[in-house]
Amino acid sequence: MERLSYKTDDERRAHCRSREIEPDDHCCLDMAWFISQPNEWPAQGPNSPILWVASWDEYRINIPRDGWASTPIRFCPWCGACLPESKADLWHQILHDRGYADPGNDEIPEEFNSDEWWRKWLESGGAH
Numbered sequence: 001m002e003r004l005s006y007k008t009d010d011e012r013r014a015h016c017r018s019r020e021i022e023p024d025d026h027c028c029l030d031m032a033w034f035i036s037q038p039n040e041w042p043a044q045g046p047n048s049p050i051l052w053v054a055s056w057d058e059y060r061i062n063i064p065r066d067g068w069a070s071t072p073i074r075f076c077p078w079c080g081a082c083l084p085e086s087k088a089d090l091w092h093q094i095l096h097d098r099g100y101a102d103p104g105n106d107e108i109p110e111e112f113n114s115d116e117w118w119r120k121w122l123e124s125g126g127a128h
C-alpha cells in the first residue's frame with residue numbers, strides 16, 4: 001500500500017498529542033494523524049483534509065473552493081471503521097434544556113467547547 005506519511009508512527013502520535021488529539025481515542029492512527037493538521041508537503045494548502053469537531057464528536061471532510069465548507073462523513077477513509085454518530089443534536093438539546101436559547105452564540109460552559117462534556121456523558125451512561 002502506498003504510504004500515507006513519511007513520518008514514523010511514533011512521530012505521528014507525538015504530533016497528534018501536541019495538537020491535543022489522543023490517537024487511541026480515534027479509530028486508527030491515520031485518522032488521528034489527519035485530523036491533527038499534519039503539515040508534510042510544501043504544496044499542501046492550509047485546510048486539513050479531515051476535520052474532527054471535538055465538541056460534537058463529528059468527523060467532516062473538507063470541500064473548500066474559496067473559504068471553508070465541509071460535510072460529515074460516516075466511515076473512516078483509511079480503516080473503514082463506522083464513525084460515531086455526531087453528537088451535534090445532543091449538544092444543542094442539552095444546552096437548550098439548560099436554558100441556552102442560542103448555544104452557538106451564547107456563552108456556554110467551557111466543557112461544551114471540547115469533547116469533555118460527551119465523554120462525561122458517556123461515562124455516566126448517556127443520561128441528561
Ligand SMILES: [Zn+2]
Nearest residue numbers: 027028076079
Ligand atoms: Zn480509521
